[in-house]
Amino acid sequence: MAKDKLPTQAENFSEWYNQLVLKAELADYAPVRGCMVVRPYGWTLWENMQAGLDRRFKETGHVNAAFPTLIPMSFFEKEKDHVEGFSPELAVVTHGGGQELEEKLAVRPTSETIIGYMYSKWVQSWRDLPILINQWGSVMRWELRTKLFLRTAEFYWQEGHTAHATADEAMEETYQMLDVYADFAETDCAIPVVKGRKSETERFAGAQMTTGIESMMGDTKALQSGTSHYFGQNFAKAFEIDFLNKDNELEHAYTTSWGMSTRMIGALIMVHGDDQGLKMPPKIAPIQVVIVPIFRKDHEKEMVMPVVDKVFAELKEAGVRVKVDDREQTSPGFKFNDWEMRGVPLRLEIGPKDVEKGSVAMARRDIPGRDGKTFVSQEGLLATVQEMLDTIQTSMFEAAKKFRDDNIHDPADYEALKEVVQKGWAFSWWCESAECEAKVKEDTKATTRVIPLDQPEDEGNCIVCGSKAATKVYFAKAY
Amino acid sequence: MAKDKLPTQAENFSEWYNQLVLKAELADYAPVRGCMVVRPYGWTLWENMQAGLDRRFKETGHVNAAFPTLIPMSFFEKEKDHVEGFSPELAVVTHGGGQELEEKLAVRPTSETIIGYMYSKWVQSWRDLPILINQWGSVMRWELRTKLFLRTAEFYWQEGHTAHATADEAMEETYQMLDVYADFAETDCAIPVVKGRKSETERFAGAQMTTGIESMMGDTKALQSGTSHYFGQNFAKAFEIDFLNKDNELEHAYTTSWGMSTRMIGALIMVHGDDQGLKMPPKIAPIQVVIVPIFRKDHEKEMVMPVVDKVFAELKEAGVRVKVDDREQTSPGFKFNDWEMRGVPLRLEIGPKDVEKGSVAMARRDIPGRDGKTFVSQEGLLATVQEMLDTIQTSMFEAAKKFRDDNIHDPADYEALKEVVQKGWAFSWWCESAECEAKVKEDTKATTRVIPLDQPEDEGNCIVCGSKAATKVYFAKAY
Numbered sequence: 001m002a003k004d005k006l007p008t009q010a011e012n013f014s015e016w017y018n019q020l021v022l023k024a025e026l027a028d029y030a031p032v033r034g035c036m037v038v039r040p041y042g043w044t045l046w047e048n049m050q051a052g053l054d055r056r057f058k059e060t061g062h063v064n065a066a067f068p069t070l071i072p073m074s075f076f077e078k079e080k081d082h083v084e085g086f087s088p089e090l091a092v093v094t095h096g097g098g099q100e101l102e103e104k105l106a107v108r109p110t111s112e113t114i115i116g117y118m119y120s121k122w123v124q125s126w127r128d129l130p131i132l133i134n135q136w137g138s139v140m141r142w143e144l145r146t147k148l149f150l151r152t153a154e155f156y157w158q159e160g161h162t163a164h165a166t167a168d169e170a171m172e173e174t175y176q177m178l179d180v181y182a183d184f185a186e187t188d189c190a191i192p193v194v195k196g197r198k199s200e201t202e203r204f205a206g207a208q209m210t211t212g213i214e215s216m217m218g219d220t221k222a223l224q225s226g227t228s229h230y231f232g233q234n235f236a237k238a239f240e241i242d243f244l245n246k247d248n249e250l251e252h253a254y255t256t257s258w259g260m261s262t263r264m265i266g267a268l269i270m271v272h273g274d275d276q277g278l279k280m281p282p283k284i285a286p287i288q289v290v291i292v293p294i295f296r297k298d299h300e301k302e303m304v305m306p307v308v309d310k311v312f313a314e315l316k317e318a319g320v321r322v323k324v325d326d327r328e329q330t331s332p333g334f335k336f337n338d339w340e341m342r343g344v345p346l347r348l349e350i351g352p353k354d355v356e357k358g359s360v361a362m363a364r365r366d367i368p369g370r371d372g373k374t375f376v377s378q379e380g381l382l383a384t385v386q387e388m389l390d391t392i393q394t395s396m397f398e399a400a401k402k403f404r405d406d407n408i409h410d411p412a413d414y415e416a417l418k419e420v421v422q423k424g425w426a427f428s429w430w431c432e433s434a435e436c437e438a439k440v441k442e443d444t445k446a447t448t449r450v451i452p453l454d455q456p457e458d459e460g461n462c463i464v465c466g467s468k469a470a471t472k473v474y475f476a477k478a479y
Numbered sequence: 480m481a482k483d484k485l486p487t488q489a490e491n492f493s494e495w496y497n498q499l500v501l502k503a504e505l506a507d508y509a510p511v512r513g514c515m516v517v518r519p520y521g522w523t524l525w526e527n528m529q530a531g532l533d534r535r536f537k538e539t540g541h542v543n544a545a546f547p548t549l550i551p552m553s554f555f556e557k558e559k560d561h562v563e564g565f566s567p568e569l570a571v572v573t574h575g576g577g578q579e580l581e582e583k584l585a586v587r588p589t590s591e592t593i594i595g596y597m598y599s600k601w602v603q604s605w606r607d608l609p610i611l612i613n614q615w616g617s618v619m620r621w622e623l624r625t626k627l628f629l630r631t632a633e634f635y636w637q638e639g640h641t642a643h644a645t646a647d648e649a650m651e652e653t654y655q656m657l658d659v660y661a662d663f664a665e666t667d668c669a670i671p672v673v674k675g676r677k678s679e680t681e682r683f684a685g686a687q688m689t690t691g692i693e694s695m696m697g698d699t700k701a702l703q704s705g706t707s708h709y710f711g712q713n714f715a716k717a718f719e720i721d722f723l724n725k726d727n728e729l730e731h732a733y734t735t736s737w738g739m740s741t742r743m744i745g746a747l748i749m750v751h752g753d754d755q756g757l758k759m760p761p762k763i764a765p766i767q768v769v770i771v772p773i774f775r776k777d778h779e780k781e782m783v784m785p786v787v788d789k790v791f792a793e794l795k796e797a798g799v800r801v802k803v804d805d806r807e808q809t810s811p812g813f814k815f816n817d818w819e820m821r822g823v824p825l826r827l828e829i830g831p832k833d834v835e836k837g838s839v840a841m842a843r844r845d846i847p848g849r850d851g852k853t854f855v856s857q858e859g860l861l862a863t864v865q866e867m868l869d870t871i872q873t874s875m876f877e878a879a880k881k882f883r884d885d886n887i888h889d890p891a892d893y894e895a896l897k898e899v900v901q902k903g904w905a906f907s908w909w910c911e912s913a914e915c916e917a918k919v920k921e922d923t924k925a926t927t928r929v930i931p932l933d934q935p936e937d938e939g940n941c942i943v944c945g946s947k948a949a950t951k952v953y954f955a956k957a958y
Contacts, residue, residue, distance in 0.1 A: 030547045031554075031596055032584060040542035040612060047543065063519035064526065068509045068633055069548070069586070069617060070570070075510075088577055091549070093586065095571040096632075097621030105511060107548070107572065107586070117510055133519060137617075138548060142576030153575075154547055 006341075008275045013219040017270060018148070024278055024342050026265065027148045034144050034153030038262065041342070042149075044286035046156060046262055050136065052188040052284060053158065053260060056180045062132040062160060067114050069137075070105040075113035078238040082112065085205020089141040091153070107140040112206065112231075112257055115161045116239030123253060125244045126165050130173075134160040149266035150223075150479055157261035163241055163253040167232065170254035174230040175453075177258040178211045181226030189264065190281040190397040191215050191271050192404055193225075194474065196450035201434055204257075208232040214450040214474065216404040217270035220424045222449045222476040225267045228258035266479070271400050278343025279365055281396050282389040289315060289322040289385060290339045294332050294351030303355045311348065311360065311381060318382050320389075340365060345392045346385065354378075366392050366399070408474075417463050417475065421446035425476040429460035429469040436464035440475055449474040485820075487754045492698040496748060497627070503757055503821050505744065506627045513623050513632030517741065520821065521628075523765035525635060525741055529615065531667040531763060532637060532739060535659045541611045541639060546593050548616075549584040554592035557717040561591065564684020568620040570632070586619040591685065591710075591736055594640045595718030598732070604723045605644050608732060609652075613639040628745035629702075629958055636740035642720055642732040646711065649733035653709040654932075656737040657690045660705030668743065669760040669876040670694050670750050671883055672704075673953065675929035680913055683736075687711040693929040693953065695883040696749035699903045701928045701955040704746045707737035745958070750879050757822025758844055760875050761868035768794060768801040768864060769823045771814050773830030782834045790827065790839065790860060797861050799868075819844060824871045825864065833857075845871050845878070887953075896942050896954065900925035904955040908939035908948040915943035919954055928953040 006023065007015045021027050026042035029035075038046065054064075070093060076083040091107040094100060108114070119131055136158045143153045160177060164170040178195055185191045193213035203210040207229040214222050235241070236252040245251050272279035282288050293308045295301045308324055315322040323344075325335050332349070339347055349361040360381060364372035376384050407424035411417040417426045421444050430436060430448065437448050451473045462469040485502065486494045500506050505521030508514075517525065533543075549572060555562040570586040573579060587593070598610055615637045622632045639656060643649040657674055664670045672692035682689040686708040693701050714720070715731035724730050751758040761767050772787045774780040787803055794801040802823075804814050811828070818826055828840040839860060843851035855863050886903035890896040896905045900923050909915060909927065916927050930952045941948040 028597065028600070031551060031593065032547050032549050035547040035549065037547065037597055038545040040544045043544045044542065046545075063523065065519045065522045066517040066525075066617075066635060068511050068514040068516065069619070070511050070514065070633070072511060090574075090576070091572050091584075092574040093570050094573045095569075097569070097623075098567055105570075114510065118507065118516055121507070138545075140548070144576075154549070156545060 006275070006277065009218060009273075016273075016275075017266075020269065020273065020277055020341075021148045026269075029146065029148070032153075034142070034146050036146070036148050036152045036154070038156065041286055042265060045265060045268075045280070045284060048284040048286065049188070049264060050158075052184050053180075054136075056184060057134050057158075057160065060176060060180060062134050062162075065133045065135060066137070067111050067118065067135060069108055071108050071111070071114045073104045073106055075117065076106065078113065079206045079235060081234075082206035086110070086141075089143070091140045091142055109139055109141045110257075110259075111135065111139075111159055112161065112235055112255075113239070116235045116241060116255070119161075119163050119253070119255075120240045120242070123163060123241055123243050126246055129163060129165045129243060129253060130169065131163045132160075132173075133162070134158055147266075149262050149269070155261050155263070157259050160256075160258045162256045163236070164255070165243065165245065165251075165253065167254050170232075170256050171230055174209065174211060174228050174256045174258070177228040177256070178213065178226075181228065181258070181260055182213050184260075185213055185215065185225065185264070186397065188281065188283045189268055190283075190393055190400060191225075191267055192397065192401040194450050194452055196452040198227075198450060199432070199434075199437055199448045199473070201437055202448065204229045206231060206234055208234065212450060215267055215271060216407060216425065216476075217267070217479065218273060218403075219270070220407045220476075222425065222474070222478040223263070223267050223270070224449070224478070225264050226258070226260040229256060231255045231257070272396060273343070274368075276337075276368065277341030279396065280343040280345055282345045282393045285321065285343070285345055287321055287323045287342075287344045288389055289320055289346045289348060290344045291322065291324045291348045291350065292332055292335050292339075293324070293326060294349055294354075300352045303352050304350055307355050307378070308350050311350065311378070314382055315385060318386075320382075320385060336363075346388055348385075362388065364388070364392055366396050411463065414463055418444050421475055421477060425449070425474050426463070427472055427474055428463035430471055430473045431462035431465060431467050431469045432471055433462075433465070436462055439464055444475075444477075446475045446477050449476050449478060485754065485756065488697060488752075495752075495754075496745075499748065499752065499756055499820075500627045505748075508625065508627070511632075513621065513625050515625070515627050515631045515633070517635065520765055521744060524744060524747075524759070524763060527763040527765065528663075528667070528743060529637070531663050532659075533615075535663060536613050536637075536639065539655060539659065541613050544612045544614060545616070546590050546597065546614060548587055550587050550590070550593045552583045552585055554596065555585065557592065558685045558714060561685035565589070565620075568622070570619045570621055588618055588620045589736075589738075590614065590618075590638055591640065591714055591734075592718070595714045595720060595734070598640075598642050598734075599719045599721070602642060602720055602722050602732060605725055608642060608644045608722060609648065610642045611639075611652075612641070613637055626745075628741050628748070634740050634742070636738050639735075639737045641735045642715070643734070644722065644724065644730075644732065646733050649711075649735050650709055653688065653690060653707050653735045653737070656707040656735070657692065657705075660707065660737070660739055661692050663739075664692055664694065664704065664743070665876065667760065667762045668747055669762075669872055669879060670704075670746055671876065671880040673929050673931055675931040677706075677929060678911070678913075678916060678927045678952070680916055681927065683708045685710060685713055687713065691929060694746055694750060695886060695904065695955075696746070696958065697752060697882075698749070699886045699955075701904065701953070701957040702742070702746050702749070703928070703957070704743050705737070705739040708735060710734045710736070751875055752822070753847075755816075755847065756820030758875065759822040759824055761824045761872045764800065764822070764824050766800055766802045766821075766823045767868055768799055768825045768827060769818045770801065770803045770827045770829065771811055771818075772803070772805060773811050773828055779831045782831050783829055786834050786857070787829050790829065790857070793861055794864060797865075799861075799864060815842075825867060827864075841867065843867070843871055845875050890942065893942055897923050900954055900956060904928070904953050905942070906951055906953055907942035909950055909952040910941035910944060910946050910948045911950055912941075912944070915941055918943055923954075923956075925954045925956050928955050928957060
C-alpha cells in the first residue's frame with residue numbers, strides 16, 4: 001500500500017514515482033514475481049494511448065492481426081543475434097495438458113520469429129507485398145527488478161511487422177513509424193522527443209538499424225519510449241520470406257518492426273508529474289474534467305446539484321471525459337487534493353455563490369494554486385472548457401520542452417562532460433567508436449542515447465578521444 | 480492452403496467451414512500445435528465485435544484492466560471444483576531467465592483466481608464494492624484437436640469479473656451480462672439466441688449457476704457463444720475477498736464472471752454462410768460495401784474512375800466501411816465471386832453505361848443472383864446504401880431465426896426425440912436429473928443445451944423417464 005503522503009521529487013524521485021503509481025491506482029504489483037496489474041485508471045490511460053496510435057497506424061495503411069503467445073524454442077535459433085539477445089530472458093513452457101512437450105515453447109518476448117514464419121507462408125510474389133501488420137498484446141522478458149511500467153517481466157505494447165519488396169521501401173517504413181511515434185508523443189502526450197538512430201551497441205538484437213525517440217524525465221534522466229527497426233534481409237533469410245520479383249527472380253523480402261509499450265505511461269508520469277502527483281495531458285487523460293459540488297446544508301445542495309447535473313450533461317454530450325465527485329462523506333479540500341494527485345487537467349467547482357452569480361470556478365492542474373484558478377460564466381462553458389483543455393495541452397508541452405532544453409549541455413571537454421551528465425544531457429561530437437562509448441559509460445554511467453537525424457553541417461572532434469567526428473550524439477543516464 | 484473451390488455445405492459442412500476460414504483469410508494454422516493465427520480480415524471482424532461489446536460493457540458501468548498472463552499453480556488449488564475443471568488443460572511454465580522456477584506458473588486458462596487474489600487486496604469495506612472490471616486478452620486451454628475459432632489451445636476473448644456486497648446484486652449482474660450478450664448477438668451479429676441456465680453437468684468449474692446464450696448453426700447443431708456465471712461466495716471464500724458491511728461485520732463478497740470469445744466468429748460463419756462463402760452482417764462487417772469498377776478500354780476507365788472515386792469518397796466520409804477493388808489484372812466476374820466468398824454485404828458496380836445513366840448497380844450478398852441486384856440513382860446514393868445495409872441486417876436476422884425455428888421440434892416421445900436431435904433441436908420436458916441427461920447423451924450424442932429463462936406455465940412429463948417435470952430444455956448436438 002502507498003503511504004498517505006508522497007515524498008517530494010527532490011527528496012527521492014524514484015520513491016515519489018513508485019508511490020504515486022500505487023496511490024493514483026494506475027497499477028499494482030502482481031503475485032507473480034516481476035509482473036504488474038494495470039488497474040482501471042492506468043488501463044483507461046493506455047486505451048486512450050492505444051486509440052491515438054491505432055488511428056495513426058491505420059491512416060498509414062496498417063492492419064491489426066493476432067499471432068500466438070507461445071513460440072517454438074527452435075525459432076529463436078534461426079537468427080544468430082536475435083537468439084543471443086533474447087534467450088537469457090525467456091519464460092519457457094515445458095508441459096501442456098499434463099504431458100511433457102516434445103518441443104519447448106517460449107512465452108513470446110517479441111514476435112519477429114513467428115511472424116516471419118507466417119509471412120513466408122503468405123508471400124509468394126511481389127503482388128503479396130508489402131505486408132503491413134500490427135499486433136496489440138503483451139510480451140514477457142524475464143526480469144525480477146520490477147519498476148511498474150518501466151521494467152516488468154510482462155508488459156503491454158504493440159509490435160508492427162512489415163515486409164517489403166525493396167530496401168528503400170522498408171527503410172522508408174522504418175522512418176515513417178519513427179515519425180508516427182514522435183507525433184503521437186508530442187501531440188497526444190505533450191512529451192517533446194528527439195528522433196534518431198541508436199548506436200551499434202544499443203541496437204535491437206538482429207536489426208541492421210534501430211531508431212528511437214528519446215525524452216527527458218523530471219530528474220533529467222533519458223527514457224526511450226518507441227523504437228523502429230530496419231532488418232534488411234536478416235529475418236527474411238532466416239525465415240525464408242522469399243518472393244518472385246517483377247522479373248520473375250526469387251528474392252528475399254526486406255522487413256521492419258516497431259513497437260511502443262506501457263513504458264510510455266512511465267514517461268508521462270515522470271515528464272509531467274510534480275510533488276502533488278500526476279499531470280495528465282488533456283488529449284489522453286482518462287478524466288479530463290472533474291466537477292466538485294460545494295455545499296454544506298441541504299438547501300445549498302438543492303441549489304447546487306441541478307447546475308452540476310446540467311454542466312455535467314452538457315460536457316458529456318459534447319464528448320468531454322467528465323466526472324462528478326459526489327462523495328458525501330468527503331470534504332471539498334480532500335477531493336481537490338485527490339484529483340490533483342490523479343492528474344485531472346481541469347477542475348470545476350460549483351457552490352451556492354456560483355449558482356447565484358451564474359459562474360463556475362475553474363482550476364488548472366498545470367498551474368497550481370490561485371494563479372491557475374479563474375471564475376468563468378456558466379454561459380458558453382463548453383467552449384471555455386474545450387479552449388482551456390487545448391491551452392493546457394500546449395502549455396504542458398512547452399513546459400516540458402523548456403525543462404529539457406534547459407538541461408541539455410554542450411560541454412567544452414571530457415571533464416565537463418563527466419560533470420554535466422550527472423544533472424542533464426550532453427550533446428557532443430563523437431567518433432562513433434564503441435571504445436569511446438564504453439569509456440563514457442564506465443566513467444559516468446551515461447550512455448549514448450540517440451544520434452539525431454538532423455545533424456549539424458560542420459564537423460568537430462570526439463569529446464572523448466579528440467579524433468575527427470562527423471556525428472553529434474546525446475550522452476545521458478537513462479532508465 | 481485452401482483448395483480453389485469450396486465443398487458445398489450439403490456435401491461436407493465441416494470441410495466447407497475449414498476451407499472457408501482459410502480461403503477468406505480469416506485465420507490460419509499456427510506452427511504451434513493447437514494454436515491459430517487470426518489474419519487481418521478476421522481480426523478486423525473481431526475488432527468490430529469488441530467495439531460492440533466494449534460499448535455495452537461501459538454503458539453498464541464496467542471498466543477495463545489487465546492482469547498477468549501467468550498464474551501461480553497454487554492459486555488453482557484454492558477452489559476445489561475449479562482446479563478439477565482446469566488442471567488437465569494447463570500449459571505450464573517451469574523455467575524463467577534460464578533458471579528453474581521455485582513455483583511453476585500456468586498460462587492463464589481463465590483469470591478468476593488471480594483476479595480474486597487482487598480483489599482481496601483492494602476490498603476492505605462495502606464502499607469498495609461493487610468492483611466491475613473486464614479484461615480483453617487471450618487464454619490457453621491445452622487442446623490438440625483444432626478447429627479454427629471453435630476449438631483452439633489459445634483463443635481470444637474478454638472476461639468480466641465482478642464483486643458485490645449482496646447475492647441479489649451479483650445475481651442481477653449475472654443476468655444483466657447475459658442480456659448484454661444476447662443483445663449483441665441479435666442486434667450486431669444478426670444471430671438469434673436462446674438465453675438460459677445450463678444444467679448442473681454443463682456448469683463452469685466453480686460456479687453456482689452458469690447462464691449462456693445458444694444459437695443454431697447452419698447444420699442445425701447448437702453452439703454456446705457467451706456465458707455468465709454466478710459464483711455466490713465460492714471464490715470470495717477461497718481468495719478471502721472480505722469486506723466490512725454497513726453494520727461493521729466482516730462478510731465474504733459475492734462474485735460473477737462472464738465471457739465471450741472468438742468462437743463468436745465461428746458462429747457467425749456457420750449461422751449465415753452459404754455455398755458461396757461468408758455473409759457478414761453489415762453492423763460488424765470489416766468491409767460493408769465493395770465498389771467494382773467495370774471497364775475494358777482506357778477511355779471507359781477514364782469515364783468510370785472519377786465516378787468510382789466520388790462515390791467512394793462520399794461513402795467513406797459518412798463512415799461507411801467501403802473499399803474499391805481496382806485490381807487491374809483481375810476480371811469483374813472473379814472480383815464478384817471473391818467478395819461474395821468474403822461475405823461483403825453490398826457490392827456496387829459502376830460501368831460506362833452507369834456513368835451515362837447516372838446509375839449504379841447494387842447487389843446484395845444475402846440475396847444471390849438477379850433477385851438481389853437493382854439499379855439505383857447516383858443521386859442520394861449514400862442514403863440508399865445506408866438503408867440497404869439496415870435492410871440486409873434485419874433480413875439476415877429474420878432468415879436465421881426462421882431457419883432455427885423451423886428446426887426446433889417438439890417430439891411426442893423418447894423415440895421421436897432420438898430421431899429429431901439428428902436433424903435439429905428438441906424442446907422437451909425434463910425432470911432435471913443427471914441420469915436422464917446422460918441417457919440422452921449416450922443414446923443420441925445430444926446434450927442439454929440450455930434451460931430457457933422463459934418457461935411455460937404448465938407442467939409436463941420428462942421426455943426420458945416420464946416422471947413429473949417442471950422444466951423444458953433444449954436437447955441438441957453441439958459444437
